[in-house]
Amino acid sequence: MQCNDIELVLEQEGLEPLREEARAHLAECRDCRNYIADLTSLVDAAKKLPSEITPPDRVWIALQAQLEAEGIIRTPADMVPAESASWWQSISAFFRNRVVATAMVAILIAAAAVFQIRSDRVTPASDARKSVEAAPAHVLQEVPSGEFAGTAQALNDQEPVATGMIFASNSPVDASLRDNLKKVNEFIADCERHLKEQPQDELTREYLSAAYQQKAELLSAMIERGRSIN
């Protein structure tokens, strides 16, 4: 048996048990012995790896942002505000029955439609714009809308976790991270506001998409920092 045959045997039959001829060759061939030893150690190392590795949240967030930016996926425009999630969850848990749930959804849709019609009549567009402009950045980021709604929501959910992890730190790095998060949030709010007024503005959309990606990376950096200092 030659070295090439050993490779073939390994490919077809695996590492063990090796055939008599193969063992005889190994006894004489140092290269093949080393080759087998390398393979064995690789297999051992692979066995020690966890069966599933969960990627960090930022991977999903960045992926979602990218897919939304490219128009491959779209999230519903009407998102439930973050602060309403808890009462919404409790209601949905309460109405387990499908019939009741369907009726409930129908009522909610009807109520939302009536509310929308009324608010359109009462509030002129310019007043609505003024109220949006006057609102502070943190309020705007809590009520995301439009095609980036899903990304915005996911990031806003992550934000308190990330900032909380470096909250007590007074190091210049953490101060810088907090300062830059504020800058990104303000920029996002500005772009969201502008895009609401001019939904066809592609340049603003590009900037908004990039800003969301930067925010995702920044939150991830804050979480990593927080883990290292706590």
Added chain:
Amino acid sequence: MCLRMMEMTPARPGTWTKRNILPVLGAGLFLWSAAPARGAGTGQNVEKQFKITGRPVVVIHNVANGRIEVKSWKNSEVDVVGTQSSNKVGFDIEQVGDRIDVTATILDPSAQPLELEADLQLTVPEETELQLKTETGLIYVEQVMGDMKLESYAGDVHLKEVSGYIIVKTTGGSLVCTQCAGKLDFSSIGGNAQILQPQLNNVNLMTTTGNILFDGDFVRTGLYSMKSGKGLVEVRFSSTDSFDLKAQTATGTVDNQASAFLKPDSHGVKHMASKFTHGLFGTVGMGLAKVELSSYSGTIRIMKRD
């Protein structure tokens, strides 16, 4: 005073002994108690040299506060000098083939920021690949040829006479790139980018709130993209340059101070700015390079160098 003391004859030997020994003991005690603090505050150096057979890859991860400086020499060796402000920071340095890994780690998480300073000074062969990551403190690289990825949260990055595919990523740190060649990617949230006297043929600069300055020649057939969300994007070109220019802003302004040199597009393509943006299109020379400038709400300034 000492002589006078020596001349004095003590009334009682015991008193004399006490008087003279006590200050000595006191001083000794003071020095002994101060010794650990002094050790923690004094710089300690670590120096190692590594022989290299090919083109080395140097990977540095500095989680402490400090400066990373990389310069080159003709030797086939990598020299690493680490300086730490206290024993609460440690260096792990190892060589695996032609890869050198340097990690500055925090040994005592309760240490104060001043105790967590660790500077690294490297001398590498001219052709070296770099991957440097730091949190705060300057990254300085001079006269190194090779691909490099430089990441920092709050620290600035200064590059001088480097070439290759250069990736710089910061959160708040700024980039100053002087006489750089090759391809450059820069992204930051609050950092500025200054590109001076470049020989770069592919440039991608993106900052959310920082400013961008490009002062130098556009290489023929080069591609240049410079974007700032809220900051100023300023380009200074020379009359011998040859490029097509596209400048766009959503809510900002385009300040064209070189209108005499910008002609309408000479390639027969009629550009139209989107109705939602303010745009400027033009050609300098034959329009061989492609330059795209944009800002969401900042100013785009186009100037010709004297």
